[in-house]
Amino acid sequence: MTLHVENITWRVEEHTILRDVAVDVAAGELVGVLGPNGSGKSSLLRCIYRALKPDTGYITLDGDNVWDLDAREAARRTATVLQETPGEFEFVVWEMVLMGRTPHKSMFARENTEDHNLVESALDQVGMLSFADRSFSTLSGGEKQRVLIARALAQQARFLILDEPTNHLDVRYQLEILDLVRGLQVTTFTALHDLNLAATYCDRLYIMAEGEIVAAGTPDDVFQPALLRKVFGVEAEVQVHPRTGKLHIVFLPAHAASPPDPAPHEASASTVLVGGR
Amino acid sequence: MGAVVERPAQDQSETRPAPALKSKRRDARFPLVVLALVAALLVTLTLAVTIGPVAIAPFTVWQIALSRLTGLASGEWSAAHENIVWLIRLPRVFLAALVGAGLAVVGVAMQAAVRNPLADPYILGISSGASLAAVLVILLGVFKFFGIYSLSVAAFFGAVMSFVIVLTLAQHRGTLSPVRLILVGVALSYVLSAGTSFIIFRADDAEGIRSVLFWLQGSVAGAKWSYLTIPSVVVLIGTTYLVLQARPLNALIAGEETAISLGVNTNRFRRALMVVAAMITGVMVALAGAVGFVGLMMPHTVRLFVGSDHRRVLPVSLLAGAIFLVWVDVLARTIVQPEEMPLGVITGFIGGPFFIWLMRHRRDALGGGQS
Numbered sequence: 001m002t003l004h005v006e007n008i009t010w011r012v013e014e015h016t017i018l019r020d021v022a023v024d025v026a027a028g029e030l031v032g033v034l035g036p037n038g039s040g041k042s043s044l045l046r047c048i049y050r051a052l053k054p055d056t057g058y059i060t061l062d063g064d065n066v067w068d069l070d071a072r073e074a075a076r077r078t079a080t081v082l083q084e085t086p087g088e089f090e091f092v093v094w095e096m097v098l099m100g101r102t103p104h105k106s107m108f109a110r111e112n113t114e115d116h117n118l119v120e121s122a123l124d125q126v127g128m129l130s131f132a133d134r135s136f137s138t139l140s141g142g143e144k145q146r147v148l149i150a151r152a153l154a155q156q157a158r159f160l161i162l163d164e165p166t167n168h169l170d171v172r173y174q175l176e177i178l179d180l181v182r183g184l185q186v187t188t189f190t191a192l193h194d195l196n197l198a199a200t201y202c203d204r205l206y207i208m209a210e211g212e213i214v215a216a217g218t219p220d221d222v223f224q225p226a227l228l229r230k231v232f233g234v235e236a237e238v239q240v241h242p243r244t245g246k247l248h249i250v251f252l253p254a255h256a257a258s259p260p261d262p263a264p265h266e267a268s269a270s271t272v273l274v275g276g277r
Numbered sequence: 278m279g280a281v282v283e284r285p286a287q288d289q290s291e292t293r294p295a296p297a298l299k300s301k302r303r304d305a306r307f308p309l310v311v312l313a314l315v316a317a318l319l320v321t322l323t324l325a326v327t328i329g330p331v332a333i334a335p336f337t338v339w340q341i342a343l344s345r346l347t348g349l350a351s352g353e354w355s356a357a358h359e360n361i362v363w364l365i366r367l368p369r370v371f372l373a374a375l376v377g378a379g380l381a382v383v384g385v386a387m388q389a390a391v392r393n394p395l396a397d398p399y400i401l402g403i404s405s406g407a408s409l410a411a412v413l414v415i416l417l418g419v420f421k422f423f424g425i426y427s428l429s430v431a432a433f434f435g436a437v438m439s440f441v442i443v444l445t446l447a448q449h450r451g452t453l454s455p456v457r458l459i460l461v462g463v464a465l466s467y468v469l470s471a472g473t474s475f476i477i478f479r480a481d482d483a484e485g486i487r488s489v490l491f492w493l494q495g496s497v498a499g500a501k502w503s504y505l506t507i508p509s510v511v512v513l514i515g516t517t518y519l520v521l522q523a524r525p526l527n528a529l530i531a532g533e534e535t536a537i538s539l540g541v542n543t544n545r546f547r548r549a550l551m552v553v554a555a556m557i558t559g560v561m562v563a564l565a566g567a568v569g570f571v572g573l574m575m576p577h578t579v580r581l582f583v584g585s586d587h588r589r590v591l592p593v594s595l596l597a598g599a600i601f602l603v604w605v606d607v608l609a610r611t612i613v614q615p616e617e618m619p620l621g622v623i624t625g626f627i628g629g630p631f632f633i634w635l636m637r638h639r640r641d642a643l644g645g646g647q648s
Contacts (some may be wrong), residue, residue, distance in 0.1 A: 014407065018550055032421060046534070049534070049537065049538045051533075051537045053532050053539075069539065071537075071540045071542045072540035073540075075538060075539050075540025076540070078538070079538070080534075080535075080538035082534050082535055082538065083529070084532030084533070084535050085531075085532070086530055086531045086532065086585070087392070087530075087532075088394045089392075089394070089530045089531075089580075089583050089585040090477070090580070090584060090585050091527075091531070092584065092585070094301070095296060095300065095527070095584065095585070095586050096531070099524070099527055099528055099531060099535075099539060100539070101524075102524045102525065102527075102528050102541070103539055103540035104542060105524060107521040107522065107524075108521065113487075116301065120298075130296050132299075132300060133299040133300050134296060137379055139379065142477075149430040159536075193510065260379035
């Protein structure tokens with residue numbers, strides 16, 4: 001499955017939320033999109049899974065414009081893992097994952113053994129089979145996330161969209177979830193918050209700021225201190241980690257970010273600054 | 278309590294035969310639950326007909342019905358009994374069942390459509406529109422030209438009018454958001470209720486006011502066979518549509534964007550749900566007044582037992598709603614004999630405490646998770 005986003009623009013009244021955004025994801029790639037809050041990451045994803053219709057530009061999946069597909073066909077190609085939960089309504093894990101079969105079933109069809117097997121193997125794949133009869137609302141954040149990924153697997157889509165799948169998770173689950181996604185070898189486009197996770201797991205990255213793509217390429221290409229300063233407003237040092245061989249970004253607090261051997265009055269000024277916060 | 282700790286248990290479950298999962302067993306068992314409820318409904322209908330100022334044996338009820346339908350059965354019963362069973366009690370009991378079934382099913386659909394457990398069939402202003410129209414008919418004699426059906430016809434048009442107004446005002450950029458629907462519905466209900474109160478307040482017709490209050494609380498008294506065709510057809514069509522849409526309904530309560538990502542055109546689907554709900558509710562209100570409680574609480578009660586999956590909630594709500602309202606009507610016509618109580622008084626007095634009791638004893642199932 002390949003994704004192509006051709007210069008989409010989306011406005012709400014006079015605010016331009018997305019401006020000429022172009023993205024390509026090749027088959028089998030795991031591509032991340034990063035950016036500060038409000039940079040338009042989620043809006044971009046929402047355009048791809050058809051929750052939003054861009055004003056100009058278009059999006060294709062395997063060469064077909066997503067808005068030319070009917071809703072169910074689009075959902076058979078793209079599975080999306082969001083952070084939405086059923087709220088007041090209780091579902092057991094089994095039912096949550098069985099929902100993934102929705103785009104595959106006509107309204108007269110009943111769930112059959114094949115559907116049940118798909119649900120079971122999806123739950124098994126994310127290590128949640130023993131939770132099948134548990135109420136979804138009683139699960140921890142990491143468990144919920146894995147169930148939602150299982151639902152995407154049961155959906156049998158060949159393209160996966162993830163909206164900050166590691167949000168609010170303990171470190172261990174962050175790694176587990178991304179290891180899991182990586183291991184699926186499904187074409188994936190994911191919004192991420194954590195730059196180090198992105199550097200470790202993604203093949204390529206897009207960096208967004210104020211609705212535009214400001215950098216694109218491999219983690220080595222995009223993670224430059226100057227860019228991090230400009231986009232995220234932080235001082236950072238980018239290193240290659242000796243064990244992973246991946247980039248490692250160390251954020252520098254204000255007092256360490258200033259050049260070495262500061263003049264005494266400068267040092268005290270930055271101390272006051274930190275204390276003042 | 279992480280994945281690693283749980284993994285041994287998971288390995289065991291892999292080696293177990295397929296039906297080990299409780300959820301799957303529950304699916305397999307579900308037809309039996311429906312059968313049991315159908316049986317309970319038949320018993321309810323029969324017993325409800327036997328109860329009244331003149332007691333009639335259950336077997337006689339069946340004989341009379343059979344002889345009327347097929348002309349085959351014959352036996353020892355008086356013409357008076359036959360008239361009581363066939364002309365008075367059976368249509369009334371059937372109407373109660375239809376209204377209960379219809380409102381319960383619409384309640385399920387509404388709660389899903391606006392993804393709000395406090396929604397009921399009347400959130401689109403349908404009951405207040407119908408009530409205003411009914412008050413106009415009863416107290417001011419408007420719409421007289423419809424004859425004996427003027428009340429029902431006016432109530433139905435009142436319901437449809439308020440539904441159209443709510444739907445139009447709730448539209449924003451071509452979409453119908455749940456929150457807007459609820460807020461516009463509530464606001465319009467206040468306006469229409471104010472109109473109703475104003476007319477009641479200005480009226481000096483004590484008898485008329487009494488029948489208005491009665492109507493506002495709902496009643497199936499005076500039902501005739503001829504009243505049953507339209508609600509039967511509407512409930513049948515509406516429920517069939519909803520049952521066929523059980524999967525999209527599940528997706529919808531899982532979340533707006535989740536539903537979209539599962540291939541549900543939420544905008545179009547929500548609109549269709551509104552139309553079906555308004556159609557059923559409008560007919561029910563026109564025939565039986567604004568019966569409260571059933572459409573709000575029956576879906577919750579059912580969910581406490583069978584979970585949120587609409588493939589189970591819809592058929593069970595249909596049957597449970599029918600059974601519930603038949604018994605409510607039995608009480609309504611017996612506790613203050615020979616007077617009648619409006620249905621809303623009974624549903625409120627009995628249903629409310631029952632629901633609270635149920636919720637406290639099964640709190641694991643409602644918002645508390647599994648313990």
